[in-house]
Every structure is written in structure tokens, then in C-alpha cells.
Amino acid sequence: MPTPVKMPQLGETVFEGTVARWLKQPGETVERQEPLLDITTDKIDTEVPAPAAGVLLKVLAAEGTTVQVGSVIAYIGDQGEEKDIQAFPQDADETLENAQSREAVSPEPAASAPTDAAPAPRPEGRAFVSPVVARISAEHNIDLADVQGSGRQGRVTKKDLLAFIDARNRQPPAARPASGDAADEDEILQPLSNMRRMIAEHMSRSVRASPHVVTIFEADMTAVVRHRAARKAALAQKGIGLSFTPYFVAAVAAALRDSPTVNSRWTDAGLMLSRRIHIGIAAAVPDGLVVPVIRDADELNLLGLARAVNDLAERARRGELSPDEVRGGTFTITNHGTSGSLLGTPIINQPQAAILGVGKISKRAVVNSGARTDGAPADPLLPSPDDSISIRPMCYLSLAFDHRILDGLAADTFLSDIVDRLQNWGA
DSSP states (O other), X not given: OOEEEEOOOOSTTOOEEEEEEESSOTTOEEOTTSEEEEXXXXXEEXXXXXXXXXXXXEEOSOTXXXXXXXXXXXXXXXXXXXXXXXXXXXXXXXXXXXXXXXXXXXXXXXXXXXXXXXXXXXXXXXXXXXXXXXXXXHHTTOOGGGSOOOSGGGOOOHHHHHXXXXXXXXXXXXXXXXXXXXXXXXXXXXXXXXXXXXXXXXXXXXXXXXXXXXXXXXXXXXXXXXXXXXXXXXXXXXXXXXOSHHHHHHHHHHXXXXXXXXXXXXXXXXXXXXXXXXXXXXXXXXXXXXXOEETTXXXXXXXXXXXXXXXXXXXXXXXXXXXGGGSOOSXXXXXXXXXXXXXXXXXXXXXXXXXXXXXXXXXXXXXXXXXXXXXXXXXTTSOOTTOEEEEEEEEEEEEEEETTTOOHHHHHHHHHHHHHHHHTTTO
């Protein structure tokens, strides 16, 4: 009998995946445990091996399709066993779509206890839109009101939408509606990768979901620079690279302990405070950006943080992170200064309350206020004969925060705490 290939459970918190690329095509032979396809989850690509040896009889989920964990996405068997594949759907999108449609129109079970408020009605008919249909319509800028639905109570299915797109594409150029996405003869269309689509969706959703406000402080990094310079050679002999990132992680973790509201997320019922501190570190990879998470960062010393930062960054560049390693963060740090940027206003990594942007550490002239000796009022902003100018390694820190969760004073207090810890490192 044919062996079904199912969407694997790639992590404890992973409930769906997107087929990024089939490495085998229907009719081709495949060995057991031979790489069969790549799955994308939260910008992480994972190679999935074949569960059995034989011939890839049928693919149910095309590249770019998002399906739930456990859904059948293909069949492997012996040549000629196609007839033994009984009553399977035409594709995995329809499996997901039809299941959600049945759930949407099925009656609710009787409540076990009375409640004060009636549950919100489930969408039915054309009001119900599956994630597959929503994604395709958004990608092609289609108003679903223009599509004739053939599903239950007029529901627009994936087949309806693809037929609409095909018919629109067959129209002569003069008849097609004008679109800002159309390329002229001087432009070349570069298709979007799965990672770029997911980044775009995540960033757009973040801006829509929470009101962003940014506050900016400047930190004197002299103490940190001296501390690192005194220790990086010895650590390098042990194979540990000591960058500045662990210092920022340590300062943030300590500040989060004193400002638990920053380590929370917004819900309609109230703020959900996290008892544990999991700090995500944005890492650039060839196709975009991933955010691996250092779990319980407040329990690690500087050496432990340096090991964790190096390990996650290296495996991120090699594409070896697991889906669970980029989930569950409670706060994020993005060190855009590594590329030379002095100042940035990052977008919050939902559903977190805030994100810290770290600018380039560079030498700047700093005024050191001296005591006044001329009898004038002791105002630190007024020039004094004893003022001096020195060269210091300075760094801009920007905190983008959700104004529903934090007000300006709370955000400034938190960022000021980080600055104090960095400026007084080792004191």
C-alpha cells in the first residue's frame, strides 16, 4: 500500500508549515531517509526525509502551500499503486480549507456551564475565508467580492480564486486593469522568496497591531570596551569570540527583571507578564533576517551569553536552526550597528512589548562638565572654565515600544537602566 507523507511536527509550538521546494518529482524514485522536500516555518527551512522507499506517486501540496501539521502532502509507493490511493483530495490546501469550512458551519456543542457572554458567531458562507484564499488574494491584490464562489453558501474556494486569476491573466493587455505592480520594459520582476514574504507579512502585521513609539538614548561604552579588550584574547584561545552583543543581552536581561512590564505582551484581557526572560537576537542571513532566542538569558553569565550568541549566529547563517529556536522570545535586540548604522527605529517583533536597536559604537567628542569656580549658579548646562572635551566610544540605543503597554516614562526608565548598566560595567 502507498505510504502517506505527512506535514511533520517540526517543533513543540509549530502547527503548520509551508512547502518551500520539492526535491523529488512525481514518478521519480526515492530512498528511505533521502531528502524529499524543504519545509519553511517562521523563516526557517527544514529538510524533510522520505518516510519510505519507492516512487513518489503523487504530490498533494504544491510549492508555496501552507498546511497544518499531520496533513497528508504526498504518497510514496510502488510503480502502479496510484490506484490504491483512495479518495484523497486534489491538494492539501483543499483539505485544510474544507476542514475549516466544516468547522465554521458546524453547530457549537452545548456549553457545560452558563456564561455571561455569548460566544462570537463563526463566519459562514462568503464571510468565511480560509488562510490559503486570504494569502493568495493578498498576493495578487484581489477583492474577493469580485470572485464568484462555488463553495458552501457562496464561499470562495482556492479553485475559484485560481480560476479568477487565470481568466484575468488571459485578458489582452489593453483590457487588464491598471496595476502599480506591473513592470514596464525598464524593470525586471524579482520573485519573492518564502522568507521575504514571511518577513513582509510579519512586519506589516506588527505595524498594524501596535502603536509604535521610539525613544533614543546615548551610552558611553568606555567601561564595556575596556572590559572586552582585557578578556577577548583569553577567550579567543578557548575558541570563544567575545563581541559586544553579550554585554547588551546581559544589560537588557537585568533591566527586564526590574521592569517586568517590558517583558509582557498585550491581550484584550490584560497584560500577560512573562516570568521568564527569553531574548531574541536578530541575525542577518543570505535571504533576510531570523531571530534566534536565548532562553532564560538572565540566568547566564557573560561567558555563557557569548557562547549562546556565537552558537545561534553561526547556525543561523548555516540554516541549521530548528523552528522552536526562533519562537517564544519575550524581548528582541537588533544590532544594526554591525553594518555601520548609527541610529535605527526597529519594528516590534510581535507579540512582544518592545525591541532594542543598537547602533554602531564609534568615537565621539564628549564634554565633561567641571565644577564652577566663578561664583555663577551651578547649572550643568552652562559652560564652565573647568569643562573639558574627551574622546569616548559612544553608542545610540533606540527602544521601539508598544504604547498600549508602556508610556514614555516607563520606556525611558527601562532604557536609562540599560544605559547605566553599560556605563558602569564592572563597577
